[in-house]
Amino acid sequence: MMFAHGFGCDQNMWRYVWPAFADTYRIVLFDHVGLGGSDVGAYDRRKYDRLDGYAEDVLEICHELGLDDVVFVGHSVSAMIGVLAAAKEPERFGALILVGPSPRYVDDEGYRGGFSREDIEGLLDSMDSNYLGWSATIAPVIMGTPDRPELGDELTNTFCRADPDIARHFAEVTFLSDNRADLARVRTPALVLQCANDAIAPVSVGEYVHRHLRGSELVMLDAVGHCPNLSAPEQTVAAIKRYLEG
């Protein structure tokens, strides 16, 4: 069972979810390149200029660990990364669990993603404004202070640490992506987990994904926000278990 975190923070996003599956599944957690504890040196602008670059990494992990029949749990943009990986190598995957998926964030003719291009510009602005704050708080983490654990309390926002340039690029690639056409390429059974009030992937988008992913199931979670894995972990776990065991 492989858990892939979305745009923003790192694999800690799954901390309340994966333990519930640890007794039945082999658990694979990772950070996307450029985020969390990943090797920033492995970042290649060309490779990660499309979500396919991230999907290749998912497949590479599968190959490296010799994984088959993978239950891929992807949050946010990683839901689509899982879709791309499963379209490319269907034989690797047993099921896709898509938490708050969106194949396109920006509105288009006849499609409502929920955001305008200006919103995405605004996001990049927010990230730029937060860059200075980050570098100051990240510094002690980078220096490492194992002999002074009390400093740990002083560090904030460490679960969302990222190289600012990479995070910005990831934001652009994520929020300007359009993977609507890729949904039809997937044959893997899929569960779409949709929050009743998701500010990023609205219900209509979840329904769109469900309609275009053949044989998929849509489950509504009674949760607000884009991260039910954090705000409603029990519901999230229960829905996944029901789907996998049912």
Place this chain on the structure above:
Amino acid sequence: MSVERSPASVTTDLSEATAEELFEDAPCAYLATDLDGLLIRVNRTFENWTGYRREDLIGKRRFSELLGGGGRIYHETHYAPLLMMQGSVREIALEIRRADGSLLPALVNSVLRHDSSGQPRVIRTTIFDATDRRRYERELLAAREREHEIAHRLQRSMLTGALPSGEGFELAVYYESAEEMLEAGGDWYDAFWLSERTVALVCGDIVGRGLEAAATMGQLRSAVRALASTGLEPAALLNAMDGYCRRHRIGATTTLIYAVLDLDERRLSFACAGHPPLALVAPDRDPRFVWDGRSWPLDVGFGERERAQATWSLPAGSTVLLYTDGLVERRRETLEDRMGLLLEQLAAHRGEPVSRSVPAMAAALAPPPRDDDVCVLGLTLR
């Protein structure tokens, strides 16, 4: 006239302020929401700063709805997860949309409060007006961007200028810098007349990035031109460049290839200081790299040790290609593989005029977005 107040009277004033007053008129905006972000309470400072009235907010609006679209994404992808994971968030820059639609730049802190059974119940948030701070940060960011832009422009301006042209040969160059948001590198090419029928070809790469690398590049480029005008042979010119770098403490470990081409004799003399090897496409032969005439990069402490130089006679119709590592290096691929691809490209574009093949090969081997500068110079002898 100032009036001294005794510490005792200050204490008295403070104690008279009720907790309610301290909350309502705090020098920061203060609000509380439930776990879903629905506003439960806001203070008067928040009302004053934003123009909202509490009756329009309490129980009706979510905090994230008071942010712009971009801020909303940032809130959902960074702020909310962090708060859930670490129980508090500090100093996040967000913009609050006021009732009149204008934006209040703010620094926002939140803590998650738990009930007696340990369940998280309420989010308490303080908001500080960060208008001036944000302006200053924007100035800093703009200054950084300006420096990038100046470096790119400087580098580009030094690379423009007429290239030699004339009977019996065709010359083409390609230069693209790394992504705008990345700092300019220090790659350069040059081509100029040494005498009526002798042309000099140069390609170099400076370690480092940014304004300093661009300025260094300008100096080294001028130094090569000046030294070339004295008629130095390629290896001797590289040795002279070692001295230049050492004396002026500039450009150490730069890689450089310097070639002199006699157009009538079709004789190419060259010396290569640690630079990627020049590629040669001769008629009726497979494209290949030329591995002789090589020595170490500039000013790496080898003193005046003699450098290698090579001379090749080129058949008519030959093409010579000089380039920087941006054309052939790519993360996670071996240099051997990438150089093999360059040979394939040279074979595929054999016979085409360099004005077409050079940009085509650059586009095929190093498509955008680029991590590094890409610099290519190609010359065909007719």
